[in-house]
Amino acid sequence: MSERTYRPEGIADDFTTGAPTSTADAVPGAAGQPPSAPRAPQLGWRGMLRWTWRQLTSMRVALMLLMLLAVAALPGSILPQRDQDPSAVVEYLGEHPTAGEWLDRFGFFDVYTSVWFSAIYLLLLVSLVGCIVPRTIAHARALRARPPRTPVRFERFPVHVTGTTAESPDEVAAAAAAHLRGRWRRMPTFRVEAGAEDARPARGKVPARPATRTVAAERGYLRETGNLLFHLALVGLVISVAVGQLLHYRGQAIITEDRGFANAVVDYDTFESGAWFSPESLVPFAMTLDAFESEFATDTVAFAQSRDFTAEVTVHEPDGSSRAETIKVNHPLDVDGAKIYLQGNGYAPEISVTDAEGATAFDGRVPFLPEDQVYTSRGVVKVPDVSPGLDQIGLIGYFLPTAVLNDDGTAESVFPLPEDPLLVLEVYRGDLGLDEGVPQNVYRLDTANLTASVDDDGERVTLLLEPGDTVELPDGLGTVTLGEDVPRFVALDLRHDPSLAWVLSFALLALLGLTGSLFLPRRRVWVRSWTSDGVTQVEVAGLARGDDAGLEPEVDRLLTALPGLERARPTRTSEED
Amino acid sequence: MEIGDLSDLLVWAAATTLALAMIAFAIDLGRRTDERLEARTETRAAIGAGVGAPEAGSASGGGSVPAESSAPPRRAAGIGMSTSWLGTILLGVAILLRGVAAGRTPWANMYEFTLVGSFVAMTVFLVWNLRRDVRFLGAFVTGLVTLFIVVGLNSFHVAATGVQPALQNYWLVIHVGVAIAATGIFTIAFVLSALQLLRDARDTGSPFLTRPGFRWLDRMPTPTSLESMSFRLNAVGFVMWTFTIIGGAIWAEDAWGRYWGWDPKEVWSFIIWVVYAAYLHARTTRGWSGRRAAWFVVVGYACVLFNFTGVNLIFNGKHSYSGIS
Numbered sequence: 017m018s019e020r021t022y023r024p025e026g027i028a029d030d031f032t033t034g035a036p037t038s039t040a041d042a043v044p045g046a047a048g049q050p051p052s053a054p055r056a057p058q059l060g061w062r063g064m065l066r067w068t069w070r071q072l073t074s075m076r077v078a079l080m081l082l083m084l085l086a087v088a089a090l091p092g093s094i095l096p097q098r099d100q101d102p103s104a105v106v107e108y109l110g111e112h113p114t115a116g117e118w119l120d121r122f123g124f125f126d127v128y129t130s131v132w133f134s135a136i137y138l139l140l141l142v143s144l145v146g147c148i149v150p151r152t153i154a155h156a157r158a159l160r161a162r163p164p165r166t167p168v169r170f171e172r173f174p175v176h177v178t179g180t181t182a183e184s185p186d187e188v189a190a191a192a193a194a195h196l197r198g199r200w201r202r203m204p205t206f207r208v209e210a211g212a213e214d215a216r217p218a219r220g221k222v223p224a225r226p227a228t229r230t231v232a233a234e235r236g237y238l239r240e241t242g243n244l245l246f247h248l249a250l251v252g253l254v255i256s257v258a259v260g261q262l263l264h265y266r267g268q269a270i271i272t273e274d275r276g277f278a279n280a281v282v283d284y285d286t287f288e289s290g291a292w293f294s295p296e297s298l299v300p301f302a303m304t305l306d307a308f309e310s311e312f313a314t315d316t317v318a319f320a321q322s323r324d325f326t327a328e329v330t331v332h333e334p335d336g337s338s339r340a341e342t343i344k345v346n347h348p349l350d351v352d353g354a355k356i357y358l359q360g361n362g363y364a365p366e367i368s369v370t371d372a373e374g375a376t377a378f379d380g381r382v383p384f385l386p387e388d389q390v391y392t393s394r395g396v397v398k399v400p401d402v403s404p405g406l407d408q409i410g411l412i413g414y415f416l417p418t419a420v421l422n423d424d425g426t427a428e429s430v431f432p433l434p435e436d437p438l439l440v441l442e443v444y445r446g447d448l449g450l451d452e453g454v455p456q457n458v459y460r461l462d463t464a465n466l467t468a469s470v471d472d473d474g475e476r477v478t479l480l481l482e483p484g485d486t487v488e489l490p491d492g493l494g495t496v497t498l499g500e501d502v503p504r505f506v507a508l509d510l511r512h513d514p515s516l517a518w519v520l521s522f523a524l525l526a527l528l529g530l531t532g533s534l535f536l537p538r539r540r541v542w543v544r545s546w547t548s549d550g551v552t553q554v555e556v557a558g559l560a561r562g563d564d565a566g567l568e569p570e571v572d573r574l575l576t577a578l579p580g581l582e583r584a585r586p587t588r589t590s591e592e593d
Numbered sequence: 594m595e596i597g598d599l600s601d602l603l604v605w606a607a608a609t610t611l612a613l614a615m616i617a618f619a620i621d622l623g624r625r626t627d628e629r630l631e632a633r634t635e636t637r638a639a640i641g642a643g644v645g646a647p648e649a650g651s652a653s654g655g656g657s658v659p660a661e662s663s664a665p666p667r668r669a670a671g672i673g674m675s676t677s678w679l680g681t682i683l684l685g686v687a688i689l690l691r692g693v694a695a696g697r698t699p700w701a702n703m704y705e706f707t708l709v710g711s712f713v714a715m716t717v718f719l720v721w722n723l724r725r726d727v728r729f730l731g732a733f734v735t736g737l738v739t740l741f742i743v744v745g746l747n748s749f750h751v752a753a754t755g756v757q758p759a760l761q762n763y764w765l766v767i768h769v770g771v772a773i774a775a776t777g778i779f780t781i782a783f784v785l786s787a788l789q790l791l792r793d794a795r796d797t798g799s800p801f802l803t804r805p806g807f808r809w810l811d812r813m814p815t816p817t818s819l820e821s822m823s824f825r826l827n828a829v830g831f832v833m834w835t836f837t838i839i840g841g842a843i844w845a846e847d848a849w850g851r852y853w854g855w856d857p858k859e860v861w862s863f864i865i866w867v868v869y870a871a872y873l874h875a876r877t878t879r880g881w882s883g884r885r886a887a888w889f890v891v892v893g894y895a896c897v898l899f900n901f902t903g904v905n906l907i908f909n910g911k912h913s914y915s916g917i918s
């Protein structure tokens with residue numbers, strides 16, 4: 017990089033390409049090279065490469081890629097996504113076989129990990145780095161450089177004022193410099209350079225002028241710093257998100273009251289982790305659920321809406337110590353860098369089944385998953401371990417925490433708390449298919465090869481159990497008992513992502529940089545003063561980066577600081593767009 | 594009468610008042626048309642006489658807005674302003690009462706979001722007007738806000754009540770509060786950019802917009818000055834939106850166990866952010882500033898509206914807290 021100022025191809029920037037460049041005696045390079053239109057590729061592959069690189073890091077391409085990114089993000093909100101809702105994808109594929117297959121082939125159900133989405137943001141990042149690195153170098157140089165020297169003509173600047181005063185040019189320059197530097201020596205408002213010009217003859221449209229005093233001043237280097245910080249922080253953000261993806265793990269476990277689980281891959285119901293994850297990184301703590309409490313609204317407006325969930329747990333650390341903790345929605349528990357979230361809850365009634373020979377074939381807590389606001393909860397009991405020669409038993413049913421019986425014999429839940437619990441079961445017998453080694457969903461019973469129990473009229477038999485009840489299973493299959501207490505279960509989600517602090521830091525840095533880049537003013541002010549016909553002439557010009565309503569007030573403040581100034585005519589030249 | 598009902602009543606009163614304000618502003622625009630046309634020809638003559646601003650009758654031209662001093666007092670606009678203040682105060686009280694009735698921050702569902710967003714838009718307009726005459730915006734801002742409130746009352750209204758555990762968090766106040774404020778600011782910026790595009794099209798001889806019915810456009814500030822006003826608001830809105838997304842991610846990390854999951858609301862917030870980022874880029878890209886950049890504001894604002902309505906009502910994401918079933 018030989019030039020001192022770097023500007024991405026295609027930037028429209030009056031501050032560096034505007035008036036100063038077109039004046040003869042501006043410091044060469046301080047205002048950047050002349051605006052360069054997209055040039056045709058030079059001959060040879062080197063030239064071709066350079067041209068491609070320049071295009072890729074141009075403002076225009078960055079803009080195109082940003083637009084593409086917005087459009088590419090769209091389908092993921094319309095079509096179901098595997099990451100969020102895999103079953104919805106399966107359903108969609110079932111409903112739209114042909115279109116679905118094609119959409120799937122092009123990654124429309126995994127938009128945010130698809131080749132095309134990744135290609136867009138990776139290109140954007142490359143463009144960003146290619147643009148930001150040279151800009152950072154150039155800016156680091158500019159930070160040490162002096163303000164750009166006073167241009168010959170002031171007429172072209174957006175703010176341009178002339179006037180006269182009785183004081184000498186030296187005094188004008190000294191007052192202007194003092195005012196622009198501001199009160200604090202160590203943190204001057206403007207970086208100021210006072211200078212002098214020799215007398216000069218007329219040249220072109222510029223009339224002859226005697227020797228002058230000049231002041232050149234610039235403020236707002238932090239604006240560009242903020243802009244660079246913002247763009248660099250975006251790169252940091254994307255990198256830390258990616259690292260987090262590679263290192264994270266996430267497991268889900270359902271535990272019931274007074275029971276627990278250990279932080280080990282095998283103890284989770286589902287477990288998922290990034291490519292760089294190693295199981296040794298799991299801290300082997302254990303946890304028990306001591307109690308779970310929930311509250312629901314009882315007012316008529318929001319009847320049965322949830323109001324509070326609290327899980328009381330005990331954490332057992334590997335060193336043998338243990339402590340009591342609570343987990344609430346919005347308040348995950350932090351254990352050794354892993355966060356434990358309360359993601360769901362429900363009832364896990366204790367059910368036991370005795371088979372036709374009087375042997376206990378099943379005894380355990382069965383989580384019933386709530387399906388609505390009043391916790392109408394669905395669950396299945398699979399009883400494969402019956403005495404030899406007997407049919408296996410499957411039970412499907414609903415747990416209703418506060419049940420009412422309707423006139424037609426059906427039951428429904430009216431409130432989520434267990435005020436009047438009822439278990440409603442249908443009974444199946446046959447081969448549950450568990451011996452074939454195919455993993456099964458514990459919350460589904462495949463009834464295709466099973467026989468449903470029916471009564472004499474051919475109607476399905478439904479068993480109704482209140483806590484403590486034992487009832488006969490139909491067809492002499494045995495009995496089923498519902499335990500006296502109904503334990504609660506909680507679904508816990510445990511997640512560890514070591515990149516979180518980095519992600520947050522970069523996001524906040526980006527916000528900080530953006531704020532600086534948008535709201536810190538970047539301005540240049542020049543003053544020239546000379547004596548002609550015994551009167552001191554003063555000329556002031558101002559230029560700002562971007563839209564800056566404060567430029568004129570800034571110049572006005574300077575003018576009032578100049579001793580005895582009589583203002584001639586303020587002009588605000590219009591900016592062309 | 595319950596406090597919640599009183600709040601609803603006040604919202605209706607606010608909508609009515611703001612509708613009146615809109616009518617007053619519209620009358621003002623209609624009146625002012627004829628005045629400004631004369632003023633304009635006078636300035637033209639003055640320029641011709643050699644003041645020297647490069648106005649040359651085109652879309653550009655920043656400064657030379659005709660002096661307001663000679664214009665007669667604008668009574669209709671004055672009535673518009675006072676009714677706007679009244680309507681905004683009524684709306685503010687209605688929002689407060691809503692919070693009292695529900696016993697929480699009054700921005701937790703679509704209806705409340707609509708009210709507070711409208712309130713912010715009106716406040717930005719009114720406060721801005723204290724520093725600079727932006728009464729030309731009055732008809733459009735009050736019109737949009739009245740529309741929002743009436744749609745809110747008719748389609749989004751739910752009774753005031755508490756919120757579920759996932760929403761019981763100070764982030765509800767911060768994240769949602771800033772999102773609503775940003776929306777309110779984007780609304781005004783959108784009006785400015787839309788006016789910029791219309792005025793620009795009229796100035797460059799669009800056959801439709803050069804009809805006499807659009808003469809009121811001549812009384813708008815120049816496209817350049819509309820663009821810079823719009824930019825200033827969009828810059829503030831964009832920073833707030835950035836904060837909204839960061840805050841949302843922090844909250845999601847606690848409430849949903851991940852900071853980002855491409856939930857429909859997250860997708861659209863991201864799209865909005867990218868569109869406004871593209872807008873800021875376009876402004877500084879050669880060949881894309883001015884009219885083209887203004888289109889980004891229009892698209893961005895359309896996304897904001899869709900994020901609020903469409904995403905809540907059509908898609909089934911984690912953000913379906915509208916309370917409408």
Ligand code: HEM
Pocket residue numbers: 024027029073074075078140141143144145147148243247250530533534562869870873874877
């Ligand atoms: C991830 C992609 C990007 C995003 C989200 C982004 C976002 C932004 C935003 C919001 C601004 C406004 C700040 C301001 O106006 O001062 C900005 C400014 C800027 N961006 Fe980017 N940008 C991206 C990529 C790029 C790339 C690839 C380039 C280089 C070609 C670039 C060059 C610039 C420049 C030069 C400015 C300053 C414009 C000015 O104010 O004059 N950006 N960017």
